[in-house]
Amino acid sequence: MAESRPQEERSEEAAWVAQALAGDPRGFDALMCRYHAPLRRMLRAMVRNPQDTEDLLQETFLRVYRFLHRFDSTRPFGPWLLRIGSNLARNHLRRTRRTPTLSLDETPAGGEQESYEGEWLADRRPLEALEHQRLLAATRAAIAKLPLEQRVVVEMRLIGEMSYKEIAGALGVPMGTVMSRLNRGRRQLQAALRMGPARRGEQPADVAATERTAEEAP
Numbered sequence: 001m002a003e004s005r006p007q008e009e010r011s012e013e014a015a016w017v018a019q020a021l022a023g024d025p026r027g028f029d030a031l032m033c034r035y036h037a038p039l040r041r042m043l044r045a046m047v048r049n050p051q052d053t054e055d056l057l058q059e060t061f062l063r064v065y066r067f068l069h070r071f072d073s074t075r076p077f078g079p080w081l082l083r084i085g086s087n088l089a090r091n092h093l094r095r096t097r098r099t100p101t102l103s104l105d106e107t108p109a110g111g112e113q114e115s116y117e118g119e120w121l122a123d124r125r126p127l128e129a130l131e132h133q134r135l136l137a138a139t140r141a142a143i144a145k146l147p148l149e150q151r152v153v154v155e156m157r158l159i160g161e162m163s164y165k166e167i168a169g170a171l172g173v174p175m176g177t178v179m180s181r182l183n184r185g186r187r188q189l190q191a192a193l194r195m196g197p198a199r200r201g202e203q204p205a206d207v208a209a210t211e212r213t214a215e216e217a218p
Helices: 004-021 025-047 050-066 077-096 129-144 148-159 164-171 175-199 205-216
Strands: none
Touching: 004 025, 004 077, 025 050, 025 077, 025 148, 025 164, 050 077, 077 148, 077 164, 129 148, 129 175, 148 164, 148 175, 164 175
């Protein structure tokens, strides 16, 4: 039963595409409803700026609508849409040449408080607020210094909490490439997070806990 679910969703989405192409707006509305949240989560992970996220979200759906006639309905719709969004986000980052930013205390549009660090940084042990914020700030700085290809994958996986398959589909690369980029990015992050406390003469205890959690992530 579970194995037939993807095929059922693909057939359903193909019908919505046909409906939209026939001029019925309900078809495109259904596609937007299904993919609004995952697309927004991916874009926010990549650009980490609320206004840019919303702008790119709208631009992606406009681009999808404009080129919907080019979609191959024998293939999954989600990866096609996410790939358009990720390409727009990467072009935006290259064009603006600025580091994505997100305030530690920022509440995104919609009023829901979202976790920046993702599950891999969610150390369940009690942490002093200042130390926890310092770890998050150091992690942000380290991620921002990664090469673009690695940073995009790291942010999609660790911040956007996307699966390897979703990332591969969005970027149009093999899953092995996603895992390779993610592993390289993780190693660089771990090295950078070790160096911070070392410079201050501190023990990187929290970093070690972060690394264990990161290595346990599937």
